[in-house]
Amino acid sequence: MDKKRIVVAVSGASGAPLAAACIRQLKKLPDYEIHLVVSKGGEETILHELDMRLEEFKGLAHVCYDNKNISASIASGTYETEGMIVVPCSMKTIAGICSGYSDNLLLRAADVTIKERRKLILVARETPLSPIHLRNMEYLSRLQNVVILPPVISYYSKPKSLEDINFHIAGKILDAAGIKVEGFRRWE
Numbered sequence: 017m018d019k020k021r022i023v024v025a026v027s028g029a030s031g032a033p034l035a036a037a038c039i040r041q042l043k044k045l046p047d048y049e050i051h052l053v054v055s056k057g058g059e060e061t062i063l064h065e066l067d068m069r070l071e072e073f074k075g076l077a078h079v080c081y082d083n084k085n086i087s088a089s090i091a092s093g094t095y096e097t098e099g100m101i102v103v104p105c106s107m108k109t110i111a112g113i114c115s116g117y118s119d120n121l122l123l124r125a126a127d128v129t130i131k132e133r134r135k136l137i138l139v140a141r142e143t144p145l146s147p148i149h150l151r152n153m154e155y156l157s158r159l160q161n162v163v164i165l166p167p168v169i170s171y172y173s174k175p176k177s178l179e180d181i182n183f184h185i186a187g188k189i190l191d192a193a194g195i196k197v198e199g200f201r202r203w204e
């Protein structure tokens with residue numbers, strides 16, 4: 017059986033543990049194949065925010081691409097994927113996607129995801145937000161296949177730890193991508 021390919025991209029916003037939480041949940045799903053790309057900024061935040069080496073993090077995915085390699089498979093629309101999740105998504109990457117300025121693999125893969133009308137989940141993280149950030153996100157949110165999903169805590173789930181928070185947000189992100197996570201608590 018062919019696996020469903022999902023592109024996971026990590027850019028340089030705070031929230032690298034959310035990327036790890038998403039990848040760990042996806043790894044439990046045998047139907048899915050994780051294709052990972054990490055920006056230079058993403059490498060920085062992984063080093064600052066996760067207790068693991070960069071290579072260890074990259075090893076969590078099934079396939080990992082060099083962000084400079086714009087001739088990689090995910091740079092082409094002919095390479096079939098289920099969609100793409102940018103987690104976390106910096107304001108610089110939002111601006112790049114918004115303007116179609118695809119000068120690295122992450123941006124090109126997002127551009128391809130939009131043009132092929134596949135689902136693109138942007139876990140946009142910055143605070144406070146400037147009019148420029150809001151304008152870019154407002155524009156992207158109008159595209160039917162794009163979801164702007166800021167990593168916001170759900171207090172109603174009564175999280176006991178950072179791990180609980182990350183698990184719940186990862187569940188929300190994957191849910192938006194149409195991927196069901198076991199143990200994700202919904203409001204009843």
Ligand SMILES: Cc1cc2nc3c(=O)[nH]c(=O)nc-3n(C[C@H](O)[C@H](O)[C@H](O)COP(=O)(O)O)c2cc1C
Pocket residue numbers: 026027028029030055056057058060061064105106107108109141142143
């Ligand atoms: C520890 C750390 C945290 C950062 N957090 C954010 C953030 O939450 N949001 C954001 O837009 N940029 C953040 N930045 C700045 C981006 O990393 C920077 O703009 C970078 O150029 C983004 O490039 P990229 O989108 O290609 O990864 C952070 C940088 C560092 C070093």
